[in-house]
Amino acid sequence: MSTKLSDIGEFGLIERLTKDIKIKNPSTLTGVGDDAAIIDYKDKVAVVSTDMLTEGIHFNLMYVPLKHLGYKSVVVNLSDIYAMNAIPKQITVNIAVSSKFSLQAIEELYSGIHLACKYYNVDLVGGDTTSSMTGLVISITALGEAAKEDIVYRGGANETDLLCVTGDLGGAYMGLQLLERENEVFKVNKQMQPQLSGYDYILERQLKPEARKDAVEIFKKLGIKPTSMIDISDGLSSEILHLCKTSGLGCDLYEDKIPMDKQTKAMAEELNINPIVAALNGGEDYELLFTIPLSGHEKVKNDPDITIIGHMVKKENGANLVTTGGSSIPLQAQGWNPLKK
Amino acid sequence: MSTKLSDIGEFGLIERLTKDIKIKNPSTLTGVGDDAAIIDYKDKVAVVSTDMLTEGIHFNLMYVPLKHLGYKSVVVNLSDIYAMNAIPKQITVNIAVSSKFSLQAIEELYSGIHLACKYYNVDLVGGDTTSSMTGLVISITALGEAAKEDIVYRGGANETDLLCVTGDLGGAYMGLQLLERENEVFKVNKQMQPQLSGYDYILERQLKPEARKDAVEIFKKLGIKPTSMIDISDGLSSEILHLCKTSGLGCDLYEDKIPMDKQTKAMAEELNINPIVAALNGGEDYELLFTIPLSGHEKVKNDPDITIIGHMVKKENGANLVTTGGSSIPLQAQGWNPLKK
Numbered sequence: 001m002s003t004k005l006s007d008i009g010e011f012g013l014i015e016r017l018t019k020d021i022k023i024k025n026p027s028t029l030t031g032v033g034d035d036a037a038i039i040d041y042k043d044k045v046a047v048v049s050t051d052m053l054t055e056g057i058h059f060n061l062m063y064v065p066l067k068h069l070g071y072k073s074v075v076v077n078l079s080d081i082y083a084m085n086a087i088p089k090q091i092t093v094n095i096a097v098s099s100k101f102s103l104q105a106i107e108e109l110y111s112g113i114h115l116a117c118k119y120y121n122v123d124l125v126g127g128d129t130t131s132s133m134t135g136l137v138i139s140i141t142a143l144g145e146a147a148k149e150d151i152v153y154r155g156g157a158n159e160t161d162l163l164c165v166t167g168d169l170g171g172a173y174m175g176l177q178l179l180e181r182e183n184e185v186f187k188v189n190k191q192m193q194p195q196l197s198g199y200d201y202i203l204e205r206q207l208k209p210e211a212r213k214d215a216v217e218i219f220k221k222l223g224i225k226p227t228s229m230i231d232i233s234d235g236l237s238s239e240i241l242h243l244c245k246t247s248g249l250g251c252d253l254y255e256d257k258i259p260m261d262k263q264t265k266a267m268a269e270e271l272n273i274n275p276i277v278a279a280l281n282g283g284e285d286y287e288l289l290f291t292i293p294l295s296g297h298e299k300v301k302n303d304p305d306i307t308i309i310g311h312m313v314k315k316e317n318g319a320n321l322v323t324t325g326g327s328s329i330p331l332q333a334q335g336w337n338p339l340k341k
Numbered sequence: 342m343s344t345k346l347s348d349i350g351e352f353g354l355i356e357r358l359t360k361d362i363k364i365k366n367p368s369t370l371t372g373v374g375d376d377a378a379i380i381d382y383k384d385k386v387a388v389v390s391t392d393m394l395t396e397g398i399h400f401n402l403m404y405v406p407l408k409h410l411g412y413k414s415v416v417v418n419l420s421d422i423y424a425m426n427a428i429p430k431q432i433t434v435n436i437a438v439s440s441k442f443s444l445q446a447i448e449e450l451y452s453g454i455h456l457a458c459k460y461y462n463v464d465l466v467g468g469d470t471t472s473s474m475t476g477l478v479i480s481i482t483a484l485g486e487a488a489k490e491d492i493v494y495r496g497g498a499n500e501t502d503l504l505c506v507t508g509d510l511g512g513a514y515m516g517l518q519l520l521e522r523e524n525e526v527f528k529v530n531k532q533m534q535p536q537l538s539g540y541d542y543i544l545e546r547q548l549k550p551e552a553r554k555d556a557v558e559i560f561k562k563l564g565i566k567p568t569s570m571i572d573i574s575d576g577l578s579s580e581i582l583h584l585c586k587t588s589g590l591g592c593d594l595y596e597d598k599i600p601m602d603k604q605t606k607a608m609a610e611e612l613n614i615n616p617i618v619a620a621l622n623g624g625e626d627y628e629l630l631f632t633i634p635l636s637g638h639e640k641v642k643n644d645p646d647i648t649i650i651g652h653m654v655k656k657e658n659g660a661n662l663v664t665t666g667g668s669s670i671p672l673q674a675q676g677w678n679p680l681k682k
Contacts, residue, residue, distance in 0.1 A: 001445060002443040002444075002445055003443055003444035003445060004440075004443065004444070005438065005440065005442065005443065005444055005447070005472075006440065007444075008444060010470055010471070013444065013447065013470055014470050016444065016448065017447065017448065017451045017470070018465070020455070021455075021464075021465055023464050024458075024462055024463070024464055025430045025431070025462070025463075025464050027430055027431075027486065028430065028431055028464040028466055030466075031431075031464055031465065031466035031467065032465070032466060032467050032468070036467065037431065037433070037466035037467040039387070039430075039431060039466075039484060041382030041383070041384055041385060041387065041486075042382070042383075042384035042385075043382055043383035043384045044382060044383075046380070046382065046387055046484075048431070048433060048466065048467060048482075048484065049467065050433040050435055050467055050468060050469055050480075050482060051435070051469045052435040052436075052437055052469045052471050052478070052480060053471075054437045054471060054472070054473045054474065054478070055474065056473075056474040057437075057471065057472050057473060057474065058471070089366045089368055089369065089380075090366070090368075090369055090372075090378065090380060090389070092378070092389060092391040092482060094391055094392070094393040094480045095393075096393055096395045096398075096478060097346065099345070099346065099347065101346060102343040102344055102345065102346065103343075103344035103345070103346055103348075103349060103354065103357065104342060104343055104344060106346070106354065106358065107357065107358065110358045114361070114362075117365075121365050121366070122365070122366075123362075123364050123365055123366050123369040123372055124359070124362055124372065124373070125369055125371075125372035125373060125378035125380075125389065126372065126373050126377065126378040126389060126390065126391055127373070127391060128391055128392045128393045128480075129351055129354050129355050129358070130351070130393050130394075130395060130398065130399070131346075131395070131398050132395045132397075132398060132476075132478070133395070133396065133397040133398065133475065133476060134474065134475050134476075135473075135474060135475075137393070137395070137437060137473070137478050137480075139391075139393060139435045139469075139478075139480035141389075141391060141433060141482040143380060143387075143389065145368065
């Protein structure tokens with residue numbers, strides 16, 4: 001019997017590979033199934049997250065500078081640590097490179113890695129540097145710390161909780177569309193200079209995203225602790241469905257509440273894409289999606305970094321997008337899935 | 342300026358990439374430069390190690406069964422944890438696969454990963470499953486635990502310390518030579534059955550190596566604590582030079598003391614290879630190389646799992662192989678280096 005991986009997709013594969021796992025060690029508080037695993041060291045807990053980026057799948061070196069790539073590789077991991085309401089402290093970096101890369105190219109990649117470590121106050125504590133037959137593969141593991149009682153899981157949302165998001169969405173996806181368009185133009189005519197002016201924000205969202213290291217502080221300042229949280233790497237739809245499934249709830253998401261930058265909307269119009277689709281299915285925004293009790297409404301409603309985009313409901317209601325026109329459409333996990341082509 | 346990676350090799354590259362790292366967090370006890378990093382969680386320390394295996398470089402799927410590959414991928418990481426005198430507790434697993442792999446193939450790989458987790462009592466707590474343009478890449482991070490005072494670093498050896506090794510050496514390398522030979526025969530004539538009988542031990546050393554999970558217990562039983570330790574992944578020469586360099590010492594290694602299995606010697610004779618070369622430069626044995634004070638001689642001399650192979654000397658003497666004929670040859674790090682072709 002031979003089943004194509006594309007037939008089951010990434011989530012299907014992960015479910016098959018992890019369904020029989022039984023925890024054996026008392027220090028393993030939680031394993032697979034959240035943004036990060038939690039290891040109990042009594043005095044505090046360690047939060048462990050890991051991600052892999054492969055050339056040709058996650059990045060195109062035709063338009064992604066190596067320094068930006070190094071920076072982003074670190075950020076995507078730290079984002080998972082922040083999504084547990086923890087502070088990242090250490091990373092390990094594994095890279096496999098083919099002979100097409102020079103020492104200078106790898107140093108450029110690492111200059112981005114080191115820059116991210118500096119900005120996020122994280123130590124690079126180990127790694128493996130090896131060769132590959134083709135292309136570049138980067139695999140990073142991040143370790144964070146928190147007091148056990150501060151950890152926020154995906155599964156803690158309650159009915160009537162408010163659904164909130166930091167920052168704005170869809171920008172990284174629209175930045176990618178712009179880069180892809182200009183790359184196509186360049187492939188046809190090498191003399192053409194890319195037309196990128198006026199779109200610096202969405203380009204930065206794609207090429208040099210930041211993780212929400214301010215979130216832990218914002219929550220403290222506002223006096224709220226999210227009941228559930230996840231980072232937005234695969235698109236809002238997919239992440240909302242994770243929160244709903246793990247918390248055993250449904251939700252209503254309001255189309256007109258989804259925060260988007262004007263550049264995101266402008267680029268979407270230029271490319272004739274519905275900007276809501278970019279926010280729902282685009283991914284790579286690395287904002288935080290979280291729920292808070294209804295009683296926290298007054299605390300967050302005027303915060304410039306947080307937008308209330310919906311609320312949790314009974315599981316039976318399902319997870320729905322309430323459109324500007326008032327109709328209710330079930331959310332679908334069309335999130336970024338490299339195994340489904 | 343463009344420097345070929347092959348001109349500086351893996352160790353040269355690592356040195357360039359890590360030379361300016363400054364530790365920022367108090368919980369980071371030690372970072373790069375040992376088998377694993379040490380993170381301080383007050384009650385105990387976490388020991389973190391990571392490794393990456395790429396198809397065509399570290400393994401050939403023509404003769405490496407996927408289940409064995411999964412098992413070995415875990416073992417090589419756990420070996421680094423044991424080399425710090427710590428107990429592995431958790432792993433994360435990242436894989437990138439191309440579309441040539443079926444669900445069943447990946448499940449076969451994971452059955453080996455799960456088997457290793459079971460045998461070594463380790464929890465699989467997270468990971469990333471993604472796609473690659475070509476081939477299979479496996480990146481694993483292992484987390485272990487120890488009391489801070491039990492950790493054994495590479496740099497703790499003292500002059501006159503005895504140099505010891507667990508098990509026997511060179512077997513994994515000779516197993517690989519046998520598999521490579523039979524694979525060449527098979528490529529020429531697909532009808533040929535591989536001639537592997539009588540070499541089960543060295544084949545197992547290559548295809549299904551074990552990490553020395555018994556070492557921590559053996560040390561306790563014998564009442565010794567190594568002054569320095571490293572696992573033998575790149576070959577005895579390379580590992581001895583690591584211990585010498587980090588400890589600021591030299592050493593005398595005695596050729597006639599290096600433990601080798603009779604199958605290792607027989608295969609070396611059949612292939613006209615000096616078996617000492619397999620032990621010194623072959624790698625992948627995953628035995629432990631360590632030093633103990635001279636006073637520990639009586640305690641280890643009769644232990645069936647430990648062989649005294651030399652002793653530490655002043656740095657000025659250098660690191661030398663004392664041959665059976667009595668001459669002294671400087672050891673060279675000709676260890677397995679995928680970046681040097």
